[in-house]
Amino acid sequence: MSDLGPSSHASAPEPREPTSTNARTPRQRRALRVVIAAIVVLGLVAGTGAFFLRSDDATSYPDQWDARIKPYVDIVEEERGLTFKHPVKVRFLDKDAFEKTVRTDKKDLDKDEREDIRETESLFRAFGLISGDVDLFDAFNDASGSGTLAYYSFDNRSITVRGTKLALASRATLVHELTHALQDQRFDIADRLKKLGKRAEDGAPTTEPDALRAIVEGDAERVANLYRMSLTKKKRKAMQKAEAADSGDSLEEMKGIPKVVLTLLGAPYALGQAVTEAVAAQDADDVDGLFENPPPDDSVLLDPLKALGDMGDAVDVKIPTVGSGEKKFDSGQVGALVTYLILAERIPLKEALTATDTWTGDAYLGFKRDDVVCARVSYATESGSAALLTTAFEDWIDAAPGSTATVERSGNQVIFESCDPGKDAELTNDASTKALELVATRGYVGAGIIQAGAPAPVARCFARRMIEEYSVADLTDPRFGADDPEFAKRIQGFAADCR
Template sequence: MRQRTPEIVAVTVLALLVVLFAVFGSGGSGGDSGGGETVSPERLARVERRVEQLRGLRFKRPVSVTVMTPAEVEAYGVRDEQASESRERVEAGEELMKLLGLLAPDVDMDAVTASIYGEQVAGFYDPRTERLALVEGVGIDDVTLAHELTHALEDQHFDLQRLGGTGESSDSGTSSDDDRSSGESGLVEGSATAVMLRYLQRYPGALTFGDALDQLGAASGSTPLPPYIMSSLLFPYEQGEQFVEALLARGGWSTVNTALRSRPPLTTADLYEPSRWFARTRPASLSLPAGDAAGPGWRLLERSTLGEFDLRAVLAEAIGARAAATLSGGWQGGRYALWRQGPLPAPDCAAPCMQRDAFTLRLRFDSPAAAGAVAAAFGSWLAAEHDARRAAAAELAPRRAVDSAARGAPASGAVATATRWTLAGGTAAVTSADGADVTLTLAPTPALAARLSR
């Protein structure tokens, strides 16, 4: 589930890297960390020239710089959130994250968003206004400034605003491709982080060990972020940089330019495994129940993709991060739909409201064995996250089993296997069919779970 934020965690990533550089003797002892001062035109020009040399591109026009107070940044963040997504979609995202156990039930995402924008921003580049925004009273070092200026430079050449969008609205709910958006963000942030690290290597005095420790403390803010939110914010910087390094190793910056210009990653799986990008591997096309499949009184809130990053996050709590990464490595495609009965939020039913939510997730893996392992892991997840109890449910997916046989599917996929789980306020169904497909469904009743599993 994509998090819309400006440049809020580059300082955290940078500080961690610089601490490592300093510990192992690569950090400098001096440099221009900026303090709390506004970036001077001379300093900006110097960092711009260095970024041009490292990136192999020239600025087409000067970069506009604006200074904002922390309060203005927070207000900007709230306006950006409201302008980019409807209130219902924001609330649907929060409901879904809580339903999947990615957020604790008592987390207030409005407060989290305010914390992100109000406490943890040092500066950011906005491709819509083509401005570099700096926060008054918050120093920005040359290395982080190089990161932001890389965004500005690449925006002038490749139009970054077209990358990382969340999707488009449909008549029957919101349809989007969040996993693709996260993959695109990984390319953009990964490229800027790669330049940032090269800047640090070329000009080690641009940030000192003390600066790094100070920034690492400041970046955490006074309000700790939920683990999933923090990991989703760090992901495009960390994994995106590894993806870009793989592109650089094969074809240099011209290959990165190709990706930015016309071939961005299609999934977060591409970031984990760059060979998918080189092979032009596309995610599997998966069907979902129709928008009105839940029946009268239900409305479709959201349709989107769920990729390898989010699958790892969902499974990690139940089976551990390493096992989750191994199982998720077989991901070939994933889509989900979320329906709601009644208002969202509901004053009489706290999130996640199992009595009024219906959710279907359909995934495809690279082998029946991988699909079976993930289906079993979903059982562990249901038991851990929802205190679910297993119940017999052979009748849950007869239509998918018949459809598989009618299409001449292999014997391993000809008979659907389904398990029903009972949990507080609802029912869960885990269905394995068509060989390498797995469907997870959560609904208030067994009948609705069966219908949405087909």
């Protein structure tokens, strides 16, 4: 993926981190949220289904850290400003043994799980996220297996590393995973996610678990990046070279995987890091507050500066009703992030992001009509902004001639409905990677302005002006605008306008 970081221009991490080994998990019907896609498709494997499970009675801890790991434990404690309560077990596995822990054999799926996958594939087509006959199980399975260097299991509280030795390319990843162990010990992550996920498992409209997961990933990636930046220039260059080589191998293995799959798996890392960077830029100690009082929904991933103020409570939106001749099979919340990705597949990215910025909540119904999978979403928007989201969905519908999708507006509410058009329809622009780059860049620009001492409203205004006026390629180029007095003058004008 392209560079998405702030001054360091750290690239968005490839999806690489399951949270448990091949433990069978409860069947879950939440099909269309950022990590829920992975839950449904990879219900038996690494993924957030097992993330919820914990077997405390069976968990044991070593008396001391593995000597190979201890230096990185010290680094994590220093960079994160917290101490471990106890060591955790770390195991090193050769490539073949490691991959067995992050992949699932399709033969292990039962009838209900296979039906879940088919429904999810239909929903992805209904929302224009994929086209054609895509096997999402294989896509998520391949992405998880190919991009994984190490993982922390919230199930048995242990770390597993690919390789019998700690390779240079895996060291920052190890810091990331150790940060998860520290988070779990200090903030009881798995049990809290289990409680947050209960409502979602029952079909209630919520993306609060997704917001917390993104903060968990973003904080760990932030600490890993601090570690990278603490290295000497020579060591950092060597690590970057090793990571690039490993990433190149992974990308080769990932050819053919739909971009939206990689985007859904990578978004919590890139966008969660933007949230934690914004908070840390104001006061590093405030990052703990994100764990103690997580955002009520995933809109914070599109606007990280929300985390700097009172995020309030989630907006209560009622699940759309089932009509005559319709059979419900799912319900929940699409969320701000997936709504943005849906729009971004057919309309200009900046229009999609501006429209999604009006999102204040939604509730979605998955149903079948004449055996065709459909979804109906009720959106709540900021006061006076429903027309903006309605227009965006109208443009999205117009971009696919012959589409049977509909959208209507009532006050501040927008009702959107779409059905699976079938495997022969061409639906997407394959734009999810660029969509992620755009919103992540905006987040990091805002975090940088916070670090410079500006209040959140000024930083938000400035970041939006910057992405309106300049491309992602420009804004992620460390030399862009250097020694250009006209550029400096224009930037000063933006800052003055936003005060």
